[in-house]
Amino acid sequence: xxxxxxxxxxxxxxxxxxxxxxxxxxxxxxxxxxxxxxxxxxxxxxxxxxxxxxxxxxxxxxxxxxxxxxxxxxxxxxxxxxxxxxxxxxxxxxxxxxxxxxxxxxxxxxxxxxxxxxxxxxxxxxxxxxxxxxxxxxxxxxxxxxxxxxxxxxxxxxxxxxxxxxxxxxxxxxxxxxxxxxxxxxxxxxxxxxxxxxxxxxxxxxxxxxxxxx
Amino acid sequence: xxxxxxxxxxxxxxxxxxxxxxxxxxxxxxxxxxxxxxxxxxxxxxxxxxxxxxxxxxxxxxxxxxxxxxxxxxxxxxxxxxxxxxxxx
Numbered sequence: 001x002x003x004x005x006x007x008x009x010x011x012x013x014x015x016x017x018x019x020x021x022x023x024x025x026x027x028x029x030x031x032x033x034x035x036x037x038x039x040x041x042x043x044x045x046x047x048x049x050x051x052x053x054x055x056x057x058x059x060x061x062x063x064x065x066x067x068x069x070x071x072x073x074x075x076x077x078x079x080x081x082x083x084x085x086x087x088x089x090x091x092x093x094x095x096x097x098x099x100x101x102x103x104x105x106x107x108x109x110x111x112x113x114x115x116x117x118x119x120x121x122x123x124x125x126x127x128x129x130x131x132x133x134x135x136x137x138x139x140x141x142x143x144x145x146x147x148x149x150x151x152x153x154x155x156x157x158x159x160x161x162x163x164x165x166x167x168x169x170x171x172x173x174x175x176x177x178x179x180x181x182x183x184x185x186x187x188x189x190x191x192x193x194x195x196x197x198x199x200x201x202x203x204x205x206x207x208x209x210x211x212x213x214x
Numbered sequence: 215x216x217x218x219x220x221x222x223x224x225x226x227x228x229x230x231x232x233x234x235x236x237x238x239x240x241x242x243x244x245x246x247x248x249x250x251x252x253x254x255x256x257x258x259x260x261x262x263x264x265x266x267x268x269x270x271x272x273x274x275x276x277x278x279x280x281x282x283x284x285x286x287x288x289x290x291x292x293x294x295x296x297x298x299x300x301x302x303x
Contacts, residue, residue: 001289035285039277078248082286086247089281093274134227154229155222160274172240175272179234186231195231
């Protein structure tokens, strides 16, 4: 395997040396893409044959473009190959999710119900009580956008990159929206006595007895 | 508006109220992913608290890091199972 400096020198060169380096980079990105497809195949049965090959080819090409476009931002905090592989993995995982969800409907306007009971009798009251409080807060305390994003990501389990495509947004912005929604929900539930905040630890669930004692 | 076929159970309620502090964005997580993996493999050093919290809360970034760790470990002849627990996920 080439050292980081050799990769950088070859990719920054011109002529045949540069072209050979780009060809090696493409092979590296193909390896990363195949690895990611193999990982996701276990939970994605449709990821076989030409579908998988198309994803690998497309993602590897995207990764080569990303690496070459960001080459001057590489700071050497990792090996070059580790840095490059992350683009192959990112583009492949994103492409797989897009492919799988391409024909699925993404409902964006509903708040789910709260179940009446839980499997464990000891958790049934506490669990449903907490879930009910979270459901109420979800319904009343969040903005429409926060609620839609939280429901899609955490209840409908829409992949964040797929939802970003749907909303014309990106992973970073949606995660920030979800973070703000969680902060708001935690604040409200803490005020209502369902969560408590210690000086040394993040907010944790309280039980019914603790709430009654306040 | 409510839907009869979607419900909030206890696990979902916990996920909706998951603590995601200290804050780390997906972009910052992606920027740190490669150095996190190499540091973990070279020094067995665990990720920062902000990164660990982010990975616990963001399935997409968690998949990126876990997969990269598995790939790079294999490239260097390291059994990924011996280092994955250091991610503390």
